[in-house]
Amino acid sequence: MDSSSAVALVTGGARGIGAAIAEGVVAAGGRVVVADVDERAGGALVERLRGGARFVPCDVTEEDQVAAAVEAAAELGPLDAVFANAGVVGVTGRIEDTGLADFRRTTDLLLTSVFLTVKHAVRVMRPQGRGAIVCTASVASVRGGLGPHVYTAAKHAVKGLVESVAVELAPSGLRINAVAPGGTVSSLSAGLMGDADDLATPYRRLAAASSSGVPTTSADIADAALFLAHAPRINGACLVVDGGDDVLAQKGRSYYG
Template sequence: MSDPAQVAVVTGGARGIGAAIARRVVAAGGHVVLGDLAVEQGESLARELGPAACFVAADATSEADTMTLFDAASSYGAVDAVYANAGAVGVTGLLEGTAVDDARATMDRLFTSVFLAFKHGVAHMRPQGRGALVATASVASVRGGLGPHLYTAAKHAVKGLVESVAVEIAPYGLTANAVAPGATVSSLSAGLVGTGPADVERAYEQLASRSSSGVPTTSEDVAEAAYFLSRAHRVNGATVVIDGGDAVPGSAGRAYYGGVPHPAS
């Protein structure tokens, strides 16, 4: 028996992975509420997706704004999927040079946003006995050294929250899981690799050249995994790495068995 079409809330839904998730939900016959501060991009995506989607200008770190997203979703029916995707790289640099206010702002954007989406998602879905929470974590949530200090700490916190909440909500028919992307082709990564946020095609080429498989991870790859987790009723508390084997697990072992000369040889 197939699952019914979703009514989903997506934070950080205007661009990148969030937009890809929204497109995946709608393609499967669902409805989606997009929350984001990128108003122009969010409204454009909502127009693209038609009556199955609506955009709400919302700060994912604001509890009032988060509640507004769920209120908007009620026009489509009962919410049964929450994709906590809002985030940013946040503060970077040496630890001793990091300002406390910048650290707190980064934790808010990357962790508090997930906490709020999960809190209100559970409140809406627990009474109906079904529903899925999916957070966007990172390979930096399972291994250090793959991102800035506060980004890594926040993503580890997201992974921990997913595992803890999964225990609480399992008796009520709900699940909580996370996707953990590696470097992913998007406007964000285009800016990070120095090509400029509009040059996604060039970012694709650069990330492909850095990938052990020669193929970079795309937002659509991550969205497909996120959507799967929202439907996988017996998967709960998992963090699924999506990086093509580049970072977690690492690809250094190829030096021993993949035809690449061992560094010591």
């Protein structure tokens, strides 16, 4: 992906990690389509990015809307990168209390959305013979106990989908990888703490919980996602970005304290 002329699509791009990815694409001289259901936040982001971005309303659980978002990005030129980033925490609580409708809605938002985004990205990219797809997974993709049950199951499935699709795509010149955030200062974590616009609270709490005293931010995850989009010899990987606090440090505490 040539940063100076890149064309990209980011789902769930209006806020948080997705917005940081979009900002990174434009800062490097590329153009980006931001796809999201949040038209207010998406419009504000596009305004800030001053012509480098276009907003497309998109419910990522609806195939026709995902296909339209991919097409909108492809209209800007050859599609270099697609970031399947949209997601939610979804249903929480005990397994015996989890309703089937809530289970299905959560997996639609976390897994079906990624499948649809990857499917239509490949449809456009394969004829080009090039392109990079980066899916937002989670530390809950690689270890249990770091998220709610359905979230963890869906994020494990995202990692599995990435690994499987990478095998198919490699001979076509396409790549697919996953970035796996740990606890991150974002609109998602802020919303869980009461106010999606209040980033100071998750910053303070995640900093206090971090072994380094420094929390992971949306910009950190965006840097990793953009790296994966640029790295020509990385395919089928799942890159954990958690400062060592979730996957590594939690394991270490089992032995050392």
